[in-house]
Amino acid sequence: MEQTDFNEWLSQASAEAEAVLETYLPDPASEPKTARLAESMRYACLSGGKRLRPVFLLETCRYFGGDAKAAGPFAAAIEMIHSFSLVHDDLPSMDNDTLRRGRPTTWAVYGDGFATVSGDTLSLYAFETAAKAAALGVPVKRVLRAIAELAAEAGLSGMCGGQALDMILTGRKPSEEDLRFLYRAKTGALLRASMAIGAILAGASEEEVETVNDIADHVGMAFQILDDYLDAYGDEAVIGKPVGSDEKNGKTTFATLYGRGAGRLVEEETEEALSLLSKLEEKRGEAAHLSALIRQLAGRDH
Amino acid sequence: MEQTDFNEWLSQASAEAEAVLETYLPDPASEPKTARLAESMRYACLSGGKRLRPVFLLETCRYFGGDAKAAGPFAAAIEMIHSFSLVHDDLPSMDNDTLRRGRPTTWAVYGDGFATVSGDTLSLYAFETAAKAAALGVPVKRVLRAIAELAAEAGLSGMCGGQALDMILTGRKPSEEDLRFLYRAKTGALLRASMAIGAILAGASEEEVETVNDIADHVGMAFQILDDYLDAYGDEAVIGKPVGSDEKNGKTTFATLYGRGAGRLVEEETEEALSLLSKLEEKRGEAAHLSALIRQLAGRDH
Numbered sequence: 001m002e003q004t005d006f007n008e009w010l011s012q013a014s015a016e017a018e019a020v021l022e023t024y025l026p027d028p029a030s031e032p033k034t035a036r037l038a039e040s041m042r043y044a045c046l047s048g049g050k051r052l053r054p055v056f057l058l059e060t061c062r063y064f065g066g067d068a069k070a071a072g073p074f075a076a077a078i079e080m081i082h083s084f085s086l087v088h089d090d091l092p093s094m095d096n097d098t099l100r101r102g103r104p105t106t107w108a109v110y111g112d113g114f115a116t117v118s119g120d121t122l123s124l125y126a127f128e129t130a131a132k133a134a135a136l137g138v139p140v141k142r143v144l145r146a147i148a149e150l151a152a153e154a155g156l157s158g159m160c161g162g163q164a165l166d167m168i169l170t171g172r173k174p175s176e177e178d179l180r181f182l183y184r185a186k187t188g189a190l191l192r193a194s195m196a197i198g199a200i201l202a203g204a205s206e207e208e209v210e211t212v213n214d215i216a217d218h219v220g221m222a223f224q225i226l227d228d229y230l231d232a233y234g235d236e237a238v239i240g241k242p243v244g245s246d247e248k249n250g251k252t253t254f255a256t257l258y259g260r261g262a263g264r265l266v267e268e269e270t271e272e273a274l275s276l277l278s279k280l281e282e283k284r285g286e287a288a289h290l291s292a293l294i295r296q297l298a299g300r301d302h
Numbered sequence: 303m304e305q306t307d308f309n310e311w312l313s314q315a316s317a318e319a320e321a322v323l324e325t326y327l328p329d330p331a332s333e334p335k336t337a338r339l340a341e342s343m344r345y346a347c348l349s350g351g352k353r354l355r356p357v358f359l360l361e362t363c364r365y366f367g368g369d370a371k372a373a374g375p376f377a378a379a380i381e382m383i384h385s386f387s388l389v390h391d392d393l394p395s396m397d398n399d400t401l402r403r404g405r406p407t408t409w410a411v412y413g414d415g416f417a418t419v420s421g422d423t424l425s426l427y428a429f430e431t432a433a434k435a436a437a438l439g440v441p442v443k444r445v446l447r448a449i450a451e452l453a454a455e456a457g458l459s460g461m462c463g464g465q466a467l468d469m470i471l472t473g474r475k476p477s478e479e480d481l482r483f484l485y486r487a488k489t490g491a492l493l494r495a496s497m498a499i500g501a502i503l504a505g506a507s508e509e510e511v512e513t514v515n516d517i518a519d520h521v522g523m524a525f526q527i528l529d530d531y532l533d534a535y536g537d538e539a540v541i542g543k544p545v546g547s548d549e550k551n552g553k554t555t556f557a558t559l560y561g562r563g564a565g566r567l568v569e570e571e572t573e574e575a576l577s578l579l580s581k582l583e584e585k586r587g588e589a590a591h592l593s594a595l596i597r598q599l600a601g602r603d604h
Contacts, residue, residue, distance in 0.1 A: 026458055117466050123422065127453035144436055156426070161339060
């Protein structure tokens with residue numbers, strides 16, 4: 001796929017995901033007594049970004065022949081889960097960040113107690129929203145399976161588990177095994193959920209769902225190791241943020257473990273993901289958008 | 303129903319709910335890297351109490367001829383949701399409580415950042431757990447409906463909405479309408495979810511589920527107004543906690559609005575609940591346990 005075509009497609013796909021999210025977020029005007037809470041939920045979610053998780057979800061669903069409109073509630077839900085985790089990560093008791101994407105964080109606007117409740121409500125609203133897929137024609141069994149997937153990948157053995165492990169490892173020297181577990185949970189889990197849910201809603205086979213999970217695992221790992229690599233060796237002007245922060249904070253990363261060799265690991269993980277994808281393509285046909293998305297995330301085409 | 307029989311039944315029902323909860327909580331030994339998180343989730347949930355929500359859920363399910371064993375995942379889930387809300391309510395940024403039931407609160411043991419994540423994970427684990435009801439034979443459609451109910455009653459228009467409104471009303475003089483909305487959301491919502499989910503899982507009719515919702519509404523309101531009444535006029539020796547705290551904190555309650563007349567409101571709400579229950583009894587037979595539970599909560603038999 002040509003880079004300019006891909007860029008155009010991605011910008012449309014992001015806009016679609018944004019519109020879907022907006023549709024399913026609560027309307028503050030509908031109940032005055034909880035208007036401020038609904039408003040804070042919208043503030044937390046509508047802060048821009050490429051909406052990669054819903055883009056992956058909708059595109060995987062389309063690839064397996066599913067109805068992207070009926071997958072809308074889940075596309076919104078996964079972004080609500082991602083946003084709730086950012087709201088809580090930014091809290092004074094966690095990362096104590098007052099800015100995100102150049103805007104005050106949710107707690108900086110609404111207070112930390114209120115932002116805690118706002119994050120809680122977003123997490124619950126994700127499930128309320130996801131359940132709506134049944135009314136749009138997705139078979140109930142698939143909806144339930146996808147809800148279980150969302151809860152598991154967001155929870156103890158996924159995103160939250162990774163967040164907790166990250167807190168425990170702070171100030172320690174994690175092993176490569178720790179790091180892999182952490183990346184797989186903290187970043188990989190929601191990506192895995194995005195692709196797996198897209199496949200499940202479209203009625204992909206068990207085997208296909210497993211392959212998609214494996215693809216997402218490699219993509220997530222490539223993405224995270226690249227992040228380590230760029231922090232150590234990237235060009236500030238290109239990546240748009242200061243480099244060297246991991247070393248300054250005494251953080252063990254793949255760049256600490258492998259030096260510039262970490263770049264080779266990114267390529268290996270990406271190759272693995274693309275090779276698994278090509279197996280799907282033998283049966284299901286070309287996956288041009290997914291393939292280009294994976295290359296993009298691995299930073300090879302830009 | 304005799305008080306001694308009821309007491310014995312309630313103590314057995316509470317023990318059953320406790321055992322169900324224990325079964326579905328995660329085992330810290332199963333994954334060492336997230337052991338501390340799983341441990342904190344158990345700590346948050348296993349702090350004693352009468353387990354009224356799962357008791358109501360399981361008893362309502364039994365009353366409508368449902369399989370209480372298959373409702374176990376939801377009984378555990380509703381208590382996880384209740385517990386997660388307590389973990390977050392106790393945080394320094396919220397009520398800043400260091401003790402609950404005579405034990406250090408979760409954040410006092412694990413730190414406030416970690417406790418935030420622990421509460422988040424409990425909330426997500428509730429949905430992961432609830433979805434397991436399908437494997438125990440509950441029709442998938444009912445499981446999905448019950449999950450949607452749980453998310454809605456816990457979320458924006460339920461428990462969390464009430465929590466947020468409570469924060470907004472702090473220091474203001476709420477109207478009776480505000481207070482009723484608050485009580486209905488903050489306390490009533492999970493009680494409503496407990497009874498409605500029990501009925502839904504058992505396959506009760508739409509009309510019956512609605513009646514059960516109305517019953518729970520009146521029970522929740524009676525319970526909360528009684529709380530106001532006892533804080534103003536109760537006997538410390540009988541209720542086991544200091545009285546007069548609402549007045550001291552300048553809180554507007556039903557005792558502020560109605561004085562001793564609030565006691566009459568408790569009776570009216572209880573009568574309403576029992577009268578709706580007796581309509582169900584005409585078709586479905588005697589609801590001895592539910593009726594006794596409602597009287598107990600309204601404080602008339604003790």
